[in-house]
Amino acid sequence: MTAGGGVTVRRVGEAALLLEVADQERVAALYARLLAERADGTLGDLAEIVPAARTVLLDGVADPAALAGRLSGWIVTGSGPVEGPLVELPTVYDGPDLAEVAELWGVGTEEAVRRHSGIEYRVAFCGFAPGFGYLTGLPAELAVPRRATPRAAVPAGSVAVAGGYSAVYPGPSPGGWQLLGRTAVRLWDTGREPAALLAPGTRVRFVPVKGHEHA
CATH class of the missing domain: 3.30.1360.40 (Gyrase A; domain 2)
Known part of the structure; x- marks a missing residue:
């Protein structure tokens, strides 16, 4: 109906x-x-x-x-998303695809980092792997294609973009997203309650840090 x-x-x-x-x-x-x-x-x-x-x-x-x-009697508009808690993820922007994404955006790598980290994202939904949140907030002009050939292994904590989404890989897995950097924050931990750090509605900010600050 x-x-x-x-x-x-x-x-x-x-x-x-x-x-x-x-x-x-x-x-x-x-x-x-x-x-x-x-x-x-x-x-x-x-x-x-x-x-x-x-x-x-x-x-x-x-x-x-x-x-x-x-x-069947409901009317749904495009307003009123869930206002979840804010999670800040310290991120080292040294990913293997950072330069390529910066080129797609028509900027240098420093400006690409500024643009990506200057957005407050929101977890729209979760899927693909336990703890993997699809983060909305990228402007349409910053959408980028997935890699033509996916990687056989992407490290846990990899910060990535694909299409109009940003994400963090919660565990090692194959993947075709463009890798911008990495965070040491554990997004999926079965010893924690809840195990998933990110849930629909959670707000997310990526905070640039140097490599030696990444713990």
Whole structure:
């Protein structure tokens, strides 16, 4: 069924709904409203609210048909994202792709660092690997393509950009994002509660530091 404000509600299995919207701004607004209504107790029994690039998944829904009927009357605008805590990540900007990204931006490497670190990002959604947050905030003119050939191994803590997103690799893995630098902050730690440092709505700033300050 199709809801007002460009939202499409789809049934997923026995106890879940998938809400589809047109863009990331509407995802942020929808996610914020769902969190607020769950906190007020007006959504009923609901185990998980999981945002993605163009969707929000509601899992553990006691009565999917009834909730879908209610959501069909919602109007979602592009305002009202979740205001999460601010996380600052000390970052050494010495990545192997920094010069190439600076060239794509038409600037030198120092200016590229200034531009990337001068933005307050927001975690739009998580995916790809545990603790990996997709950070929005890059202006459209700073969007860059992924590498033509992905690397077989990207070190944990690598600070990267691809498309309109920034991110930090929480663990070593293959990857095709452009690497700008590195941080020693652990984004995923199973000995911590919660294990993931970044969650949807968390605000993120990259703070440039010298290599000897990287601990």
